[in-house]
Amino acid sequence: MKEKYVIAALKKPIVIGIAALLFFQMLPAMAEDAKPQPSKPRAGGVTHILGDQAFIFSLGAAIPLFFLRTSDGVVEPTNLYPGPRVSIEYMNYLSQSFAVGVEVIGGFMFSPNLNIYFTLPIIAKISYIIYIDTFQLFLNMGLGIELEKFLEYSHVDFFVRPQAAFYLNLDPSIDLGLSVGYWLVPQFNTAGQPADQTRLGNFLDVSVSLIYHF
């Protein structure tokens, strides 16, 4: 009986996450079918056009900020210490200024008893890119699901991450930059769990990133 409730509770993040991922996976295919539009050459940097692809590798830290208990608005400390996070993203340009991608992030943080909170967000991402000479400012919005594990328990939540990344163009195929993102993780209680345990998790994500264009 409980399994039924758990599956029902998981349906929302799973369905929305999968729909978002499918949508973004379809975009490059749609792009292939569309006729590439010539972009205006950009001074001091490489011009990207529809269909250009890239991988982004990131290494940094996940910094727990606070939990917000939604039943009464109480802000609680997370009881976690910052931990490392790595990620890999596949990105596809829609135009000079827009790109979409899929990113997988892996990280962990420690509790005071050195128990480990593992996190694996998988997100679909859309980016708006502003070019400033040889620099690029990426304004990203990611939406997806987060697989989590702590002690013997595992769970799946929604995951939302606004992010800003600033890159320096090193050569035509490599950009190096710094990213700062904010993780919002709403965690709803499932059937059998107390209703006042629904919380919004807040984390900061700081990383050094490298874009490889191909």
Place this chain on the structure above:
Amino acid sequence: MKLIRNILAVCSITLFAALALSCNEGTNTLFDNIINDTPIRNNNQLGNTANVPAMTKIGTTYYAAVGKIRFRADSATIWDSLTLATGIHYTLATDGANLYCGVFDGPDGSATGHLYQYNPGTAETTVVNIAGLKSIVKVKNFGSNVYASYKKTDNTYSLWSITTGLELPGLGALNLTAPIVDFVFDGVNVLFVCGTSVYMGSTMGSTAFDNLPSNPYAGITYDTTLNRIMVSTLNGLIFQSDDAVGSNWTSYGPYTYMRNSTSTNAPFGEFIMVSANYFLVGTSGAGFWYIDTSSTWAADRWNGTAQAELYNGAINSFYVDATRVFFCTIGAGLWDNTYAAGAWGGTWTRE
């Protein structure tokens, strides 16, 4: 290219679905478990996986049975060792001046054993003479009254009063064939659980409560506030009498908990009263449960899932020292925390 993308899409959807459906949900949310993962002082003195069947205190010194005896001052953190005899030291009690310890001579249940008396003041150890003793099941004290549950050489079971130096009157005639796994002295009578029955022993002899159904009884206590008897069973039941002599009983439960997505009856064991109307009952595998006899009488499982080894632990016995409660576990060491005004302290200690 499209084919590869479609294959990747199917694979990723399958992976997400598999990961999601394999979620292991606890009784609390994941974030709640993280918040409550409060510090455990873990200097590993007794070992994180130690079997600690029992503990007691004499004066200002704690004693724990962990195969041998370990002891420390209540103001210290270092545990010293004490061995009374060759064999496994597994059950402890005190009359206030002496330590009583049951020791198995060998590692298996068929082995013989003895009850030893140790005086910390003189460091003198003597064997307690119990007529017909084969081995000790358990020793407990109620104030300065010490009783030992024991197996006889004829393979029957009985209770011995250390204070009087006698077997409980009439108990030998019952020829009990199951161990007396728990007992309590209410100041007048000795109440005990044996196999599927609960008995009351007095100077007039011992008789079973025939108004209780047959159950695998495991624990018994006496509520000194309400003057009632409580018994627990291995199949998740709690019985409460409506008077001091068990004229009528009320059944509660079965209390269940989720384990590996299966509803399981809580395998209850020993009780402890931590304050008036407030009892804990141990289990073998589901930590400990609360019972508030002043209100609903419902048993609720302690929700400290972050202390996973205690939460899922087998708690053989408890010891209460003023506001500090000790949890003697099988396989997960000795835990303690303070308890006051309905709340546990912030630090769970594993000795």
